[in-house]
Amino acid sequence: MNPTILAIESSCDETSASVIQNGHVLSNIVATQAIHEQYGGVVPELASRAHQQNIIPVVSQALQKANIAKSELDAVAFTRGPGLLGALLVGCSFAKSFALGLDLPLIEVNHMQAHILAHFIDDPKPSFPFLCLTVSGGHTQIVLVRSHLDMEVLGQTTDDAVGEAFDKSAKLLGLPYPGGPMLDKLASTGDPNRFPFPIVNMDGYDFSFSGIKTSILNFVKKNTAADPDFVEHNLADICASIQWALIQTLMKKLVLAAKEQGIKEIAIAGGVSANSGLRATLQEYAPKHGWNVYIPAFEYCTDNAAMIAMAAHYQFLAGDFTTQYASPDPRLKV
Ligand code: KG4
Ligand code: ZN
Numbered sequence: 001m002n003p004t005i006l007a008i009e010s011s012c013d014e015t016s017a018s019v020i021q022n023g024h025v026l027s028n029i030v031a032t033q034a035i036h037e038q039y040g041g042v043v044p045e046l047a048s049r050a051h052q053q054n055i056i057p058v059v060s061q062a063l064q065k066a067n068i069a070k071s072e073l074d075a076v077a078f079t080r081g082p083g084l085l086g087a088l089l090v091g092c093s094f095a096k097s098f099a100l101g102l103d104l105p106l107i108e109v110n111h112m113q114a115h116i117l118a119h120f121i122d123d124p125k126p127s128f129p130f131l132c133l134t135v136s137g138g139h140t141q142i143v144l145v146r147s148h149l150d151m152e153v154l155g156q157t158t159d160d161a162v163g164e165a166f167d168k169s170a171k172l173l174g175l176p177y178p179g180g181p182m183l184d185k186l187a188s189t190g191d192p193n194r195f196p197f198p199i200v201n202m203d204g205y206d207f208s209f210s211g212i213k214t215s216i217l218n219f220v221k222k223n224t225a226a227d228p229d230f231v232e233h234n235l236a237d238i239c240a241s242i243q244w245a246l247i248q249t250l251m252k253k254l255v256l257a258a259k260e261q262g263i264k265e266i267a268i269a270g271g272v273s274a275n276s277g278l279r280a281t282l283q284e285y286a287p288k289h290g291w292n293v294y295i296p297a298f299e300y301c302t303d304n305a306a307m308i309a310m311a312a313h314y315q316f317l318a319g320d321f322t323t324q325y326a327s328p329d330p331r332l333k334v
Helices: 034-039 046-064 085-102 110-122 163-171 179-187 210-226 235-261 277-288 305-317
Strands: 003-008 016-020 024-032 073-081 106-110 130-137 140-147 149-157 265-269 292-294
Touching: 003 046, 003 085, 003 179, 003 305, 016 046, 024 034, 024 046, 024 305, 034 046, 034 265, 034 292, 046 085, 073 085, 073 110, 073 305, 085 106, 085 140, 106 110, 110 130, 110 265, 110 305, 130 235, 140 235, 149 235, 163 179, 163 210, 179 235, 179 277, 210 235, 235 277, 277 292
Parallel strands: 003 073, 073 106, 130 265, 265 292
Antiparallel strands: 003 016, 016 024, 130 140, 140 149
């Protein structure tokens, strides 16, 4: 069976649709919702409304770009969770109606598993078992991936996600939303050793990122009291120093997990895997630790439906379908 699947992603602020045929991504349309910029973060109700407006044009474009007629589809997939409930509901309801109308089976996909399976869209593909550092706006996890659909979370954040730490640090520095990519850009010209920020070491493979946020807040308060233009005058160095501390925190646990699990196939996934500092650090560590590293193409780091389609492909082959009674799960676990 060479399935042709339409996949829909609507967990946060990207409305996306993709068509995959026999494991090859034919289209991946992503509509990013600009409306949240003016609020400095994602507003859940506005996200739901924007998904409703975007979903039909995005799906039409995905089918058109793939040159696939609705009659050629074998299944419809959607993101079940984790994510924002109202946002997930739009994708789930649309997928169910679309599948019902065409009498097609439905596949529900775990968004975090899909981030990891984005590594199977292009070459080179990691071989099993591999470790994946999954870093996004809502998650920070070290995952042991035994096969396409068999994954175990070995460690995770006990408070904020690293993407959240990037975004909140950027906000404290007065940078516009979304802060992560902006902080990354400014960091590229700064000195990462100029200011010391804490590198938190939790037990086992777990992480904590709430402390660094407080330390940045105190750092900004203290220094702007003495010089109101302190942040503006030292912005690149502050960004580079924050980014360095966040990356070191991640790498410490990744090195420990790789060593203890005896695994040298190492991947990163999720929105923060677009970070240039993290990508460079991973490349740097590879020869030192004898790792083969896998870094997704930029378009597959942040939220997209191609990764949902890739997961759906493997679920289709495994016969893992759901029913018209399916509902979103905002806290779905890997
Ligand atoms: O995976 P994603 O698109 O959505 C979630 O599932 O959360 O990840 C979004 C997160 C945001 O926190 C965003 O700031 C961060 O990924 N991000 C970055 C970069 N690009 C996106 N963080 C640091 N550097 C980047 N270049
Ligand atoms: Zn995501």
